[in-house]
Amino acid sequence: MSTISIIPFGSGSTGNSFYLEIGPYHLLIDMGIGYRRIRDVLAMHERDLSMVDAIFLTHGHYDHVKAAPALCNHTECPVYADQSVMFSIRSVSSERKILGMETAQILPGLKVTKFPVPHDFVQTSGYVFNYKGRKVGYVTDCGKMNDSILSYLKGCDVIILESNHDVDMLKNGPYPKQLQARILSRYGHLSNADCAETIRELSHFGTRHFLLAHLSLQNNTPEAAFKTVMERQDEEIDLYVCPAEGSELLNYETE
Numbered sequence: 001m002s003t004i005s006i007i008p009f010g011s012g013s014t015g016n017s018f019y020l021e022i023g024p025y026h027l028l029i030d031m032g033i034g035y036r037r038i039r040d041v042l043a044m045h046e047r048d049l050s051m052v053d054a055i056f057l058t059h060g061h062y063d064h065v066k067a068a069p070a071l072c073n074h075t076e077c078p079v080y081a082d083q084s085v086m087f088s089i090r091s092v093s094s095e096r097k098i099l100g101m102e103t104a105q106i107l108p109g110l111k112v113t114k115f116p117v118p119h120d121f122v123q124t125s126g127y128v129f130n131y132k133g134r135k136v137g138y139v140t141d142c143g144k145m146n147d148s149i150l151s152y153l154k155g156c157d158v159i160i161l162e163s164n165h166d167v168d169m170l171k172n173g174p175y176p177k178q179l180q181a182r183i184l185s186r187y188g189h190l191s192n193a194d195c196a197e198t199i200r201e202l203s204h205f206g207t208r209h210f211l212l213a214h215l216s217l218q219n220n221t222p223e224a225a226f227k228t229v230m231e232r233q234d235e236e237i238d239l240y241v242c243p244a245e246g247s248e249l250l251n252y253e254t255e
């Protein structure tokens with residue numbers, strides 16, 4: 001038995017950052033939530049930034065990197081990302097390590113797989129963190145699910161997946177048509193219905209724990225996302241909806 005712990009500090013267009021404990025390691029994914037909030041939430045759970053072993057970035061959109069300079073001034077751990085993302089956070093003082101679309105042994109026992117996700121920032125990526133066979137998948141900012149992404153996520157113990165919008169709410173909502181088209185395009189964001197189908201498929205390969213991420217504040221509600229996903233499942237799953245601002249520590253027991 002071993003525990004995977006996750007804190008969703010924040011998720012959505014106002015900012016994204018997740019804390020992940022897997023095996024002996026403490027990781028951060030994305031840096032779109034301010035330094036003080038992350039420091040305070042970690043302290044609530046008797047943890048602090050100096051414990052973080054490595055930081056991973058998915059892409060360079062502002063909601064994923066805006067706190068990078070402040071955060072990196074308070075940790076000495078390396079930041080792993082694509083070249084295109086490093087360029088957009090060039091003021092950062094931490095050690096920067098280019099990570100291509102590959103599986104790399106980052107720390108003893110920890111393999112990290114970085115893979116491409118279709119989105120309108122060059123070389124947006126998803127991740128699978130694998131510590132001795134215990135696996136956590138992370139895919140947000142994904143215009144369209146595809147077989148390649150599914151193949152990486154299959155068999156993960158816990159998956160954090162985008163459930164950005166309800167298509168009807170988006171089409172009838174306040175966003176201009178051009179922005180609606182961008183979100184709905186294959187380089188935009190994943191809808192509740194697409195997320196539901198993805199989770200259904202992945203549940204057939206054994207995943208039981210899912211976190212819905214990157215919900216739109218204008219074109220979605222936590223209730224709509226939860227309901228859409230739940231009513232399309234044929235396996236029992238455990239579903240958590242990440243709030244726009246979160247401080248909860250989630251623990252997942254794995255075999």
Ligand SMILES: [Zn+2]
Binds near residue numbers: 059061119121141
């Ligand atoms: Zn994005």
Ligand SMILES: [Zn+2]
Binds near residue numbers: 063
């Ligand atoms: Zn985003």
